[in-house]
Every structure is written in structure tokens, then in C-alpha cells.
Amino acid sequence: MTMPKLQSAAELERYRAEILAGRDPALPCIAVCAGAACDGMDSAAVARAFLAEAAHLGGKLEVRTTGCHGYCEKGPNVVVTPGDICYFEVAPADVPEIVAATLKGEVVERLVYKDPVSGEKAVHMHEVPFYKHQMRLLIGDNPKIDPMKIDDYLAVGGYAALVKALTTMSPDQVLDEVKRANLRGRGGGGFPAGAKWETTKKAADKTKYVIVNGHEGESAAFMDRAMLTGNPHKILEGLIIGAYAIGAQKGFMYTRHDMPLLEKHVRNALAQAKEYGLLGENILGSGFDFECELHFDVGIFVSGESSALMRSIEGNPPEPRPKYIRTSVSGIWDKPSNLNNVETWANVPQIINKGADWFTSIGSEKSKGTKLISLSGNVVNSGVVEVPLGTPLRTLVFDIGGGVRDGKTLKAIHFGGAMGGSIPADLIDAPLDFDGMSKLGAPIGAGGLLLMDEDTDMVEVARYLMDFLTKESCGKCVPCREGMAQMLHILTKLTKGEGKPGDLEQLEDLAEVTGLSSLCALGKTSADPLKSMFRYFKPEYESRISVQAAGGSKAR
């Protein structure tokens, strides 16, 4: 069935009303998470079992396969509406019981959340501790949407912001709203998105590009994947609005080649948006034309660096180039190119819908809105989490994360993957804030939060992260290629108990020079984890030297 193009905003709203009229909110619906973690635990078998049961119920029950719900630790996740009843670790064998209970309006008690200490149960999503302390503005729609169905996105108000922007706002007004919202880039830098948009908008060249950086490569970060796979239209809507504000005619979604489900959903979303007339010429009769293409990386981490990414879209090897002239002025094929991360674009529709004042009412003084965080490491509840910026790390780690696994003590909190930093447990009350965390030496980065327990060897952590980055360096510039290889060599010696006096001074020199003189952010920040270690955990490093210098055995 093909859908006739929507010619105007009114047609879209009429169509949305039709979708909603055809849906009964009282009809029980079972949402089975097919996010990466749940999929790994064969949630597909659970979904198949539900579909088989529903097949002979004559429309009394709806089954929906969705993107990531967030609570990866307890997958496969199932949410039943109405009521947002959460079932965890669901197996295909549990399905008949869930269906029977759902049809009777009952709850399967044995599958709901049970507090590991008090044994207290939580049935509804808003009562489950993992969800209760979150503010799920971006990822909250995931359980309500089949990512393959644009109608599901329209049913939750999707593309209303695009309608509003195209019909009631000028491009300047859209830009102004985003600037006033003080939306800061979620990809790692925290640079104001509005200012970046303005640079591209004001650049002389009329051909302009907008780009979604969906190349999530940061170790321990998996929230962009959850967003882009689970709700691709939200990001696309943000991109189209951005293109309208900036005056770009063409967009690129750049992502990884190794996620087949993500590719399927994004391809499908682009095709559907085109079919509905939300991409292409004269979008909703507004006179605005915009196309979007999907592009893949070549399997190297540095592809996510903005200038390397643009080289890659041009068809060249993804080697970064110096940004003395910013990519927002001279990017893809030397044209002004505005690049934002998945989560940044995902924030745009709600800013347009609800306004900058609403957006700035959430968050800390200089970091507004919510932030998606990937929780992993020695944490009880791993998963994708969304909280207002400014939330104390304690809330993330203990209230949402459930604390440290196996009753152990927290040693360190690591943010930002291989280019981030570790802070000690006693800084747990620091707020999640772009500038604050940067000052502490653990910048939020893209939002990968890794918990480390008392048994963690901080030298090994630095070695591990350096090993990762060394392999991902493009090798073009000396400080990154040679400096990292030398740092890795010394760190490896330390972990093997072969450290000698002078090693730490060499590490400090290498870290400083690599940070100051590398070509791109990969090299510049490659020693950041090590710098944070020297700031907070230096005795651990010193012990590796002194013990051996005195002729002692390995420190481990």
C-alpha cells in the first residue's frame, strides 16, 4: 500500500486524526523490546510467541515490537499498556500467562520488578526504581513506537514540530528558538548547537549540508543507537527542521555499517518520510525542499570525528583535517556543513513544540534539557538512562543504577569512554553538567558512564583504553600515532610489573605533547583518561614503580 503524499500541514493533521481515531487506547497492547541488549537475549522469540497468541484473539490484543526501552539489565523487556505494566526477563514460556492476565486486566506478579533488598514489588513503569528517577523526554516514546511504522510516530505527535516550524515560523525564528534554548551538542563537545547552525546559515555559499552524526564509537556508549534504531523519525524530524532554519538543501545520516537493524529502520524511515512528502520537494506545500541520504562508515572509530566523517561522505579515506577553518563554514566538498549528534537533533522537535522557555526550565544553569546516559560496568542496572542535566551522579549510580554489583564498594566513575576520564567515588555528589564534569577531568563526552568497583586496577584501565585508541588512530600525525604507541608500551610494562623509574615522567611528557599537538580530537584527548588517573589515582601508578625499583615482585 502506498500512501498519497501529504500536500499540506492540514492534510497531515487530518491524517494524524484518522490514525488516532482508528486506535482504541483501551485496547491492550504488548510492547516487546527489540533493542540491542534484549535482542541479544532473543526477545525476537518472545515477540513471535506473543504474535502467535494474538493471532487467534481476533484483534483483542495488539503486539508491537519496539526499540530499546532502556532497562537492558533485565531484558527481554515487555511493557503492557494501558497502565505501563513492566515485565522483566520474559521468556517465550511466560507469554501465555501474560496474555491471559492482560485480557483479564490482571498482572503476572512473578514477572514484575522486585526490590533485591526489601523484596517490594513495583508493577507500573513509574514505580520501578530504574525508571522512577528518570525524565524520559527523548527515549520515553520508544515503547510506544514500532520503529518501522511512521504512523506510530505520528500517533505520538510526531512531525507536529515540523508542521509548526514550516507553517508558523520563519527560518530565523526557528534558529532563534534553538539559540534561546541553549541546546548544547550532545556528541561530546557541548558546543551550543544554535551558534553552530548560525555559522553555517551565515556562510556565503548557498549550497549547505546538514549531517546527523550517528557514528557512535565511544566505548561503553549505546544511547544513540537506542534512539536512532528505536525512533528514527524523531531524529529525522529534528534534521529537517534544522535544515529549514539553516537553509540546507541536503542532509546526510552517517552511521555505522555494522548494525543491520539500525540500517533497516533508518532506510525505512527515510523511504516513508519521502512517501509521505516529509522529504523531497515542496515539503507539506511550504516551498521548502530537502533530501536526506544514508551513509556508512568504513569501520574505524575516527570516522566519527566530524572532519573525518565529512571526508568519508565525500568518498575519501576518513582522515581528519585541521579545523582552523571550521566545517560549519567549509565541510563536505568545501561547502558549509552543520553536523550534530543524534541526540542533539532528537532534542529539536520538542524545543520547537514546547518552546525555549520550557526547555531551559529543565537542567542546570548552563546545561539545559536532559541527557541520555549509557550505564554500564560494575553497576547493578545497566541500561540507557535519561535524566535532567544537573542530576547528581549519586542519583544515576545508586537510585537508577542500583549501586555497585555484588555488594562491592565504588572506586571510580568513568565518563566519556576512551577519551574521557575517571573520578574517584568521593566525587559522587557532583552534578551531571557539561562544564562541571569537564573541570573534574571526566567530561560527559557522548554519555557513556562506566562504574568501577574496588577491585579495578586503574593502570589496567588506562592501558585498556589506550590500546583501543592506538588501534583506532588513523596514523597521519606523529604525536597521535607515535605518542600513543609509546604510552601504550609504558602502560603495558606497568601492568606487567616491569615499570622502572622515569616511566611516569615519560608518560606525563607524552600525554602533554600528544594532547597539545595532535591533529584531531582523537589524539588531543587520547591521554585524558591517563591525566585523570594522574590527578586522582597517582599513588596506584607510583606503587607500580617503587615496588619494582626496590626489587619487589609484581604489584598486582
Add this chain to the structure above:
Amino acid sequence: MSEILLTIDGKEVRAATGMTVLQAAQQADIHIPTLCEHEKLESFGGCRLCTVEVEARGKKSYVVSCLYPVEQDIVVRTRSEKVDKIRRVLVEELMAHAPDAPELVKLAEEYGADRNRFERAASFCILCGLCVRYCNEVKQKNAVGFIDNGPLKEISFIPEIAARECWGCQECFTICPTSYAQAAYLLTEALAFPGSRKVQAQKTHTPTIIPIIPVAMSG
């Protein structure tokens, strides 16, 4: 082209729009060390030795002068404690590969670099890319290219092209700071088209072989 005024090492320097800081400095007879720069090639920004301190709009940063465009009123310092340290450590890193390369030996002397500071590496190529870029930009043959990435990155001659193009050229041998380009070529020749040296030599003169700089013996 409009004129730009900037300060380099306390000296007022005039430059044209579009020039790099390195070009402006050279024009004013101010020396900045380089390894991967060549007059016939696009600036590469790989060796980072030409790093200088730039103060622009009250902000100090470290940039490579071969790529940084001149701007009105910027203050450039080609030497400072930090700049010298950057160059010293970079030279030390490169000397782990080619401790006897004449250019590196000279730089080591100037910046106090210790040739034995870091763990010696197996390859004596410093990946300045002069051969690769010369073959691409000047000769437009692409007989030699980069393969792999990170510390595994190396230059490699493509046998099919090298067999056809390199005998009569070999210009990259002379611009190579470590003589590795020649070594890599000879290896390719020996492995991929052995015997061709004899055949070719009968037809034309034999190109001079540059003595390869010993590496393993020193340090």
C-alpha cells in the same frame, strides 16, 4: 588580495590573505622547522614539528603553521618553552624509528632531544608521506601509498604500478628523510618483479642507489 598584518616573534610581518603562518614566516626570514613540508606539495600537517604558539582574540593555542591561515593581528611565537618541548618530544618519538636520519640528528641537537628516550621501533620510516604525496601530486602515478592505520601504518609500493613507473623516476628516494622509500621500493622489486633491474639496466643507465642509513647499529 588584501594584506594582513601579524606579529611573528615580535616582528611585524605583512602577509597576503590565504597564506599560511609558515609562508608568512619564511617570507620574513623567520625559521620554523618542518619535516613533511615540500615546496611542490600541498601542506600535510603530519609531522607537527612546525607547531607554533598563536594568540588570537586573547586565546592562546598551539597550531601547525603549515596549515594555519594568517589572520589580522594574531601574535605568533615560533619558540617558547612549550613549543620547544613539543618539538623535542616529537623528535624523540621519531628517533625511535630513525635515530640517524640527518634532519632528525640536527633537530635533536637544537631541541635537546634524547635519541634513546623511547622504545626503539622496528621500521625506520617516519611516515612524513613525502614519497606518497610526491608520487600522487607531482608524478600523478600513485605507485606508492599508505596502508593500514595507527602505529601499523606504513608505506607500500604497488607492484603493478611500480614495475612500470619507478625505474625511470625514483625521485622520491632523494626527498625521503630516512631512505626508507628506497628500501621499500627495493623490497617490492625483489619480491614482485625480480630480475627486472638487470633487464632495465641494459636498456638505460642504472639509477644511483642511496646508501641506506644504518639504524640498528646505533643507540
